Amino acid sequence: MAVLSDSDKEALKKIFEENLNSEVEIEIILDYEKNPEVSKIAEELFTEIKSLSNKILINFVRSDIDKVLEEKKLRIDTYGNRKGPIIIFSKYPNIVWYGLPAGEEFPVFLEQILHISSEHIHLPLEAAKVIHEVSRPLDILIFVTPTCPYCPIATHGSSMFSMVNKNIRTIIVEATEFPELSEKFNVYAVPKIAILGDGKVLDSWEGALPEVEFARRIKKVEGS
Amino acid sequence: MTIAFSLQFQKKEEIDKEWDVIIIGGGPAGYTAAIYCGRYKLKTLIITKDIGGLLNEISVLENYPGFKKIRGSELAKLLKEQADEVGVKTILDEVLRVERNGEKFKVISRGYGEFYSKAVIVATGSARRKLGVPGENLPGVSYCAECDAPLFKNKVVAVVGGGSTAFHDALVLSEHASKVYIIHRREEFRAEPILVEEAKRNPKIDFLLNKVVVEMRGKEKVEEIVVQDIKTNDKITLKVDGVFVSIGMIPVSGLFQEMNVNIDENGYIIVDDCMKTNIEGLLAAGDVTNKGCGLKQVIIAAGMGAIAALSAFMYIKMSKW
Ligand SMILES: Cc1cc2nc3c(=O)[nH]c(=O)nc-3n(C[C@H](O)[C@H](O)[C@H](O)COP(=O)(O)OP(=O)(O)OC[C@H]3O[C@@H](n4cnc5c(N)ncnc54)[C@H](O)[C@@H]3O)c2cc1C
Numbered sequence: 140m141a142v143l144s145d146s147d148k149e150a151l152k153k154i155f156e157e158n159l160n161s162e163v164e165i166e167i168i169l170d171y172e173k174n175p176e177v178s179k180i181a182e183e184l185f186t187e188i189k190s191l192s193n194k195i196l197i198n199f200v201r202s203d204i205d206k207v208l209e210e211k212k213l214r215i216d217t218y219g220n221r222k223g224p225i226i227i228f229s230k231y232p233n234i235v236w237y238g239l240p241a242g243e244e245f246p247v248f249l250e251q252i253l254h255i256s257s258e259h260i261h262l263p264l265e266a267a268k269v270i271h272e273v274s275r276p277l278d279i280l281i282f283v284t285p286t287c288p289y290c291p292i293a294t295h296g297s298s299m300f301s302m303v304n305k306n307i308r309t310i311i312v313e314a315t316e317f318p319e320l321s322e323k324f325n326v327y328a329v330p331k332i333a334i335l336g337d338g339k340v341l342d343s344w345e346g347a348l349p350e351v352e353f354a355r356r357i358k359k360v361e362g363s
Numbered sequence: 364m365t366i367a368f369s370l371q372f373q374k375k376e377e378i379d380k381e382w383d384v385i386i387i388g389g390g391p392a393g394y395t396a397a398i399y400c401g402r403y404k405l406k407t408l409i410i411t412k413d414i415g416g417l418l419n420e421i422s423v424l425e426n427y428p429g430f431k432k433i434r435g436s437e438l439a440k441l442l443k444e445q446a447d448e449v450g451v452k453t454i455l456d457e458v459l460r461v462e463r464n465g466e467k468f469k470v471i472s473r474g475y476g477e478f479y480s481k482a483v484i485v486a487t488g489s490a491r492r493k494l495g496v497p498g499e500n501l502p503g504v505s506y507c508a509e510c511d512a513p514l515f516k517n518k519v520v521a522v523v524g525g526g527s528t529a530f531h532d533a534l535v536l537s538e539h540a541s542k543v544y545i546i547h548r549r550e551e552f553r554a555e556p557i558l559v560e561e562a563k564r565n566p567k568i569d570f571l572l573n574k575v576v577v578e579m580r581g582k583e584k585v586e587e588i589v590v591q592d593i594k595t596n597d598k599i600t601l602k603v604d605g606v607f608v609s610i611g612m613i614p615v616s617g618l619f620q621e622m623n624v625n626i627d628e629n630g631y632i633i634v635d636d637c638m639k640t641n642i643e644g645l646l647a648a649g650d651v652t653n654k655g656c657g658l659k660q661v662i663i664a665a666g667m668g669a670i671a672a673l674s675a676f677m678y679i680k681m682s683k684w
Contacts, residue, residue, distance in 0.1 A: 289419060290510070327505065
């Protein structure tokens with residue numbers, strides 16, 4: 140059975156046709172060993188997405204997950220994650236999804252594709268300025284669920300930050316697919332955001348902040 | 364797995380400082396006011412912390428006329444699209460202060476700074492009331508079942524409250540949790556009977572009536588709650604993985620107290636039938652107001668938003684207050 144409905148496919152095709160400038164390459168790290176069910180959905184979903192535009196290049200990675208994570212320098216060990224599927228944009232390897240962008244997150248993911256294709260950053264000027272000045276590599280972990288309508292505020296904001304500044308890596312975690320990780324970070328309400336530097340949690344909170352406030356909070360912990 | 368999508372674009376642009384109307388809050392009251400203001404050709408800005416307000420917490424809305432069933436967040440997107448189409452500008456931000464500045468209002472937001480407008484419509488809605496018991500700040504105590512329910516798969520949770528929202532929360536949670544307790548201090552419920560019946564039929568939902576939660580305990584997160592019977596005063600301890608508090612709402616009106624807006628003893632902004640407050644040019648609509656016979660619902664909030672827009676139009680274009 141198809142993952143996307145026919146009407147969604149039609150609409151998506153049109154959106155891609157009208158909005159994609161340059162090619163966007165996406166790597167999907169599948170993990171049939173530890174997460175066969177979701178990996179299968181991932182493969183189907185991205186095969187369908189790929190068929191909708193020749194500007195979307197999908198690269199399925201199927202080798203040993205540990206090795207791939209190591210190679211990609213995802214420093215994932217710090218967070219205890221050794222599971223897929225994982226989604227990475229080739230041009231912005233600092234935008235990463237652990238698990239599938241389902242439900243409320245799907246529009247955010249599609250927007251990421253369009254924004255990356257057009258190099259268009261959609262942020263309040265003030266937020267972009269603040270983020271531009273961050274000079275230390277930071278990981279922003281954002282835990283979400285597919286039914287969380289407030290989560291896209293956080294995931295959209297952070298992925299735009301990652302486009303502004305390569306020091307900011309956004310890792311969006313589908314909390315229900317990664318229970319061990321969620322437990323480790325005490326995720327009992329979403330969105331839960333954790334800012335990490337050198338693998339240490341520098342700040343964390345529950346709830347989405349408007350972009351400018353979010354940016355300032357990141358800048359503030361940079362020195363800690 | 365269903366994957367729904369809708370895309371919204373906003374170009375990066377400088378945002379004007381001067382507006383006819385600034386609407387604070389993007390729930391159904393705010394967005395309905397926005398749609399009407401747009402159609403009245405008023406230059407309109409919405410400043411809101413999110414798109415849709417509490418609509419986002421309604422998993423299925425079944426009592427908004429014209430839609431047999433719609434996800435609250437879906438309706439929120441439709442409202443925003445409709446407002447976009449009539450030229451309303453939305454920015455995601457928090458308003459910190461509103462001041463009267465001569466003929467105009469000065470609206471100060473956290474991220475974008477100052478804006479000016481001829482009229483302001485307050486549609487800040489309400490926020491969930493807290494229980495005020497020890498341990499309530501522990502992780503695992505939540506106020507949005509729609510957001511957090513999937514995190515409690517096969518877990519035991521308690522919902523505190525007896526109104527429609529509590530029943531809504533319990534029903535959403537029962538799709539994921541293994542057991543849901545509804546803890547309510549009375550025997551009868553204010554909730555819509557249709558929801559109560561559904562909950563009573565649900566094998567995962569158990570009722571603890573005439574009882575109140577007096578404490579929540581746990582090391583790193585909530586692990587158990589202490590429940591007291593209000594008749595016998597007997598206490599029991601219940602092992603739970605999560606607690607959802609649904610004991611009613613409090614209006615988000617604090618911002619306007621400093622401005623000397625008339626507010627009633629429960630914190631609701633006092634408005635007349637045209638949604639006017641005691642301050643010329645300042646209107647209020649939706650759950651934050653004292654109108655609507657206490658029926659806090661989407662349709663009512665939307666209706667008030669429409670009236671507030673008309674009053675703003677009359678004030679700005681016809682100089683009528
Ligand atoms: C779980 C649940 C289930 C419900 N089910 C139903 C139902 O089935 N049917 C029904 O009709 N109603 C239902 N309701 C009630 C309904 O959601 C509300 O009555 C309605 O949303 C009120 O609309 P509003 O626009 O007045 O306020 P809200 O929806 O509360 O919106 C207020 C807005 O103001 C914003 N805001 C607040 N302060 C600021 C600030 N300082 N700066 C910027 N923005 C600010 C908020 O972010 C929000 O966007 C339910 C509510 C809940 C919680």
